[in-house]
Amino acid sequence: MKSLIALIFAAVLAPAFAAEGTAAAKPDLTKGQAIATQVCVACHAVDGNRGSPAYPILQGQHPEYLSKQLHEFKSGKRKNAIMQGFAAQLSDEDMRNVSAFYASKQAKPGFATNKDTVALGESIYRGGIAAKAVPACAGCHSPTGAGIPSQYPRLGGQHGAYTEAQLVAFRSGARGNNPQMMAIASKMSDAEMKAVADYIAGLR
Template identity: 50%
Template sequence: MSRSLFALIFAVITCSAHATGTAKVSAHAAPMGDAARGKEIATTVCAACHGADGNSLIPVNPTLAGQSYDYLLKQMTNFKAADGQPALRANAVMGGMIAPYDLGQMRDLAAYFATQTAKPGAAKNEATIKLGQTIYRRGDASKGLPACASCHGPTGAGIPAQYPRVGGQHADYAEVQLKAFRDGTRANDPAKIMRTIALKMTDAEIKAVTDYMAGLH
């Protein structure tokens, strides 16, 4: 079996498992939020870290503009502790920021950011472009590492309700998240898909692929 065929088969299996794990996220349990109401919160509360239109100017804070509604809503609800249970995604800053908002307001915020236009990013390290491109497009069959494009798409646009947009995302933020998945400090990925993938990646591979993703559009 060729390496490319192995990578393709592995990626299909991986994405199928992820799709099963995200079934609850993919189906809207409630109507979409109101983007106009979300804008009121976003431009007064979220803007300092994520930009008024969701285009963050701070590399360690994610750009939210153009991200899928379902993914945004899932992350916000995961940041919030509920029913005496700890938050599924532990983050002291976001846990505190999202605490005052109810589900309706989170839907409004998700609707607002999802309808904004993401500004293009850029890869900055020419020395690692080839490695980043190889990992993103082909993965590494020798260690069972699937191609990122198999779930996030060739341009990094993702598949709404299942896989998030990664194209144009700040490399610094994406690098931190992959390392968090790898060491288990972030554990809100369905079926442990991202934790399993990140465990197969070295620091150099993570840095290369996140820099490459930043330039996708």
């Protein structure tokens, strides 16, 4: 009898628990906005838009990518004293919510600033550097810079100075949370990084 009752309860409650789990997994944009407004706004501006070139534009970025970076800041896999301090205060749910909030915003277009290097930047982005075995950026980040959700971040429209700084950090090992990018950046010169980063800023 007890077994029968247990089976009945299991059959009745299982869908409810499943629904509850599904609901819990759904990001709360209102809570995400609260975190963005109270914690992130000083560096990333309102809604993660075009603030200081020293900090990344977060609008329209894939939520999976943002959440992954926050987890890696928290764990120390990605090094940044400021971000590590902020991420340490966030729960998994907080990270999911704030990532979804930024992803829900429409990214504003950017632009390249150096007409003399646009051709080189485009060549690297679309065709790579064959002589150095550097693959085309478009292969992972898409021709428009939109990236591939959950795998590769959106780059189009990102601050050129920020993208360049990340390439330099990958090359030096200061940013060590992506072996693939570290290997690619290790083969690039300063001029090549600057050119492709500026070109990426104008992608849309």
